[in-house]
Amino acid sequence: xxxxxxxxxxxxxxxxxxxxxxxxxxxxxxxxxxxxxxxxxxxxxxxxxxxxxxxxxxxxxxxxxxxxxxxxxxxxxxxxxxxxxxxxxxxxxxxxxxxxxxxxxxxxxxxxxxxxxxxxxxxxxxxxxxxxxxxxxxxxxxxxxxxxxxxxxxxxxxxxxxxxxxxxxxxxxxxxxxxxxxxxxxxxxxxxxxxxxxxxxxxxxxxxxxxxxxxxxxxxxxxxxxxxxxxxxxxxxxxxxxxxxxxxxxxxxxxxxxxxxxxxxxxxxxxxxxxxxxxxxxxxxxxxxxxxxxxxxxxxxxxxxxxxxxxxxxxxxxxxxxxxxxxxxxxxxxxxxxxxxxxxxxxxxxxxxxxxxxxxxxxxxxxxxxxxxxxxxxxxxxxxxxxxxxxxx
Numbered sequence: 001x002x003x004x005x006x007x008x009x010x011x012x013x014x015x016x017x018x019x020x021x022x023x024x025x026x027x028x029x030x031x032x033x034x035x036x037x038x039x040x041x042x043x044x045x046x047x048x049x050x051x052x053x054x055x056x057x058x059x060x061x062x063x064x065x066x067x068x069x070x071x072x073x074x075x076x077x078x079x080x081x082x083x084x085x086x087x088x089x090x091x092x093x094x095x096x097x098x099x100x101x102x103x104x105x106x107x108x109x110x111x112x113x114x115x116x117x118x119x120x121x122x123x124x125x126x127x128x129x130x131x132x133x134x135x136x137x138x139x140x141x142x143x144x145x146x147x148x149x150x151x152x153x154x155x156x157x158x159x160x161x162x163x164x165x166x167x168x169x170x171x172x173x174x175x176x177x178x179x180x181x182x183x184x185x186x187x188x189x190x191x192x193x194x195x196x197x198x199x200x201x202x203x204x205x206x207x208x209x210x211x212x213x214x215x216x217x218x219x220x221x222x223x224x225x226x227x228x229x230x231x232x233x234x235x236x237x238x239x240x241x242x243x244x245x246x247x248x249x250x251x252x253x254x255x256x257x258x259x260x261x262x263x264x265x266x267x268x269x270x271x272x273x274x275x276x277x278x279x280x281x282x283x284x285x286x287x288x289x290x291x292x293x294x295x296x297x298x299x300x301x302x303x304x305x306x307x308x309x310x311x312x313x314x315x316x317x318x319x320x321x322x323x324x325x326x327x328x329x330x331x332x333x334x335x336x337x338x339x340x341x342x343x344x345x346x347x348x349x350x351x352x353x354x355x356x357x358x359x360x361x362x363x364x365x366x367x368x369x370x371x372x373x374x375x376x377x378x379x380x381x382x383x384x385x386x387x388x389x390x391x392x393x
Contacts, residue, residue, distance in 0.1 A: 020076075021079065021080075021369070021373045022079055022368075022369030022370065022371075022372040022373045023302050023368075023369060023372035025298065025302050026299060026302050026303075026365065026368065026369055026372065027369070029295050029298055029299050029302075030072075030075070030299075030350065030365055032295060033292075033295060033350045033351060034068050034071075034072065034350065036280070036292070036351065037064070037068065037350060037351045037352075037353075038061070038064060038065055038068060039259055040272075040276055040279060040280050040283065040351065041060065041061070041064045041272050041276070041351075041352075041353045042058075042060070042061040042064070042260075043259060043260045043261075043262055043265065043279065043283060044262065044265045044271040044272040044276055044279045044353075045060035045061075045064075045271075045272040045353060046060075046260075046265070047265055047266050048060065048272070049061075060272070060353065064353050067353075067354070067355060067358050067359075068358065070358070070359060070362075071350070071358040071359055071361065071362035072362060073362075074359050074362040074363050074366060075362035075363065075365050075366035075369070076366065077366065078362070078363045078365075078366025078367050078369075078370060079366040079367075079369035079370045079373070080370070081370060082370065083314075083315055083318060083367055083370040083371050084314065084315075086139045086318070086367060087139065087142075087143040087314060089136075089139070090136045090137075090139035090140040090143060091136075091140055093132060093133075093135070093136035093139075094133070094136045094137065094140055094165060094169065096132070097129055097132055097133035097136055097169065097172075098168065098169075098172065100118065100129035100132070100133075101129050101130065101133060101169075101172035101173060101175070102172065103118060103129075104116060104117070104118050104128075104129050104130075104176060105172070105175045105176055108176070109126050116128050116130065116176045116177055125355070126355065126356075127355065127356040128356050128357065130173045130176075130177055130180055131356050131357060131359075131360035132360065133169050133172070133173060134169075134173070134180070134184050134325065134360075135322075135360055135363065135364060136169075137165060137166065137169045137170075137184065137188065138187065138188075138191065138318070138321040138322055138325060139318060139321075139367075140165060141162055141165075141166070141188060141191050141192065141195075141317075141321065142191065142195075142314055142317035142318040142321050143314055143318075144158065144161065144162050145162075145191070145192065145194075145195030145196075145197070145313070145317055146195075146312070146313035146314035146317055147314075149195075149196065149313060152195070152196055152197060152198075153197075153198050153201070155201075159197070159201050159204075162192065162197075163201075163204060163205055163208050166185065166188045166205060166208060166209070167208040167209070167211070167212045168212075169184070170184055170185045170188070170209060170212055170213075171212030171213075171215060171216055174212060174213055174216030174217075175216050175219065177345075178213070178216060178217070178223075178226045179226075179332070179344035179345060179346050180346065181212075181213070181216065182213075183325070183328050183329055183332060183346070184325070185209045186328060187321060187324050187325045187328060188205070189202060189205060189206075190321075190324050191317060191320065191321040191324070192205065194307070194317060194320060195313075195317055229342040229343050229344075230342050232342065233341065233342035233343075238339075239343055240269070241268060241269045241270075241274075241275060241343060242336075242339060242343060244264055244267045244268040244269070244275075244278075245264075245268055245275050245278035245337050245338075245339075246278075246339065247264055247267075248262065248263075248264035248265075248268060248275075248278040248279060248281065248282040249278055249281045249282065249289075249337070249338060251263070251264070251282060252281045252282040252283065252284070252285050252286065252289075253285050253286070254285050254286050254287060255284075255285040255286075255287055256281070256282060256283045256284040256285030256287075256288055257282060257283055258283060259283055259284075260283070261283060262279050262282045262283050263282075264278065264279065264282055265279055272352065272353040273347050273348075273352040273353050273354065274333070274336075274343075274344075274345050274346070274347065274352070275336075275337055276347075276348050276351055276352050276353075277289070277292070277333060277334045277337040277338075277348055277351075278337045280292065280351070281337075289334075292334075292351070293334065296326070296327050296330040296331070296349075297327070299323060299326065299327065299365075300323050300324070300326075300327035302323075302368075302372070303319045303320060303322065303323025303324075303326075303368050304319070304320045304323055304324075306319040306320070306368075306371050306372055307319070307320050309374075310371065310374065315371040316371070318367065318371060319367075319368045319371040319372070322364045322365075322367060322368050323368060325364070326349045326361065326364060326365070329346055329347075329348075329349055330348055330349050332344060332346055333346050333347065333348040333349075333352075334348065349361050350362075350365075
């Protein structure tokens with residue numbers, strides 16, 4: 001019996017080593033977040049499932065579990081691909097994203113007074129084009145910064161394309177989702193700073209962002225809502241959802257009420273997405289909340305450390321940019337739940353219930369893992385200088 005167990009253990013270890021490459025710490029963090037997500041979403045969405053699914057409280061458990069498996073599948077596929085391929089695909093994805101974002105703004109599926117989803121024909125499933133646009137913009141900026149290091153202050157050939165794409169993509173996303181656009185803009189600023197863009201040009205990017213944001217507030221769908229939330233936060237007033245999240249966090253104590261024992265899930269709006277962190281703290285306590293914060297910080301650290309470990313600028317910038325994006329969104333979501341910022345409506349990456357957000361988070365982490373693998377296929381020509389990346393210049 002012991003011999004059989006040892007053989008099974010060795011076979012499993014060999015299988016994992018051969019199929020799950022890259023940073024093992026990142027794999028462990030994502031697995032832990034996935035298990036925790038399934039547990040918390042099952043609890044937070046049980047009341048919704050009971051009301052809408054004729055008492056079938058396991059409906060969202062099964063749906064979310066399948067989506068989580070799909071996300072891990074996307075992560076695995078993305079991590080097996082040489083990350084240099086994403087440099088060439090990023091420009092094409094940007095050009096595809098522009099009409100999709102415009103279509104979403106004018107004809108998208110409306111929810112909570114904002115049209116952020118497009119319905120895919122035939123399969124009748126909705127997705128957010130902003131998720132594709134964010135991933136594409138970060139990959140494009142990382143590629144441009146890596147390619148143009150020798151003339152990083154060239155306004156026409158280097159900075160103008162980067163500033164232009166940042167303004168266009170962030171501005172289009174802001175038409176329907178100001179908070180996502182703002183976080184993407186901050187990520188772009190950080191990435192360009194890491195890419196040694198002179199500060200004076202970063203100030204130019206700030207002006208581009210202010211212009212795009214002003215247009216979005218005036219012409220977009222969420223301008224009035226955003227200004228109202230900012231005003232409410234500045235005055236120190238508590239919106240209903242924040243007040244209910246406070247109650248959930250305060251009653252959770254140090255160790256929480258235990259899995260599935262949340263009471264505020266019946267009162268907090270969107271307890272399975274926007275305010276899932278409040279439900280998590282209520283059930284798992286302050287200890288559970290701190291553990292989740294540390295997991296995102298570990299993910300950020302492991303993603304950034306590739307900058308010093310890889311000898312390819314593109315890989316380091318790509319990994320750092322994606323890590324910044326995920327960590328910033330996580331910190332903002334958790335900060336909103338504890339009252340450190342105005343209500344935004346951003347999900348908690350890889351914890352909140354969702355569709356395309358889970359899928360694209362899985363792809364982003366898969367790309368980070370691809371960079372962390374380090375085993376570059378030398379038969380592939382440098383895509384930063386030739387090949388597929390040149391087709392879309």
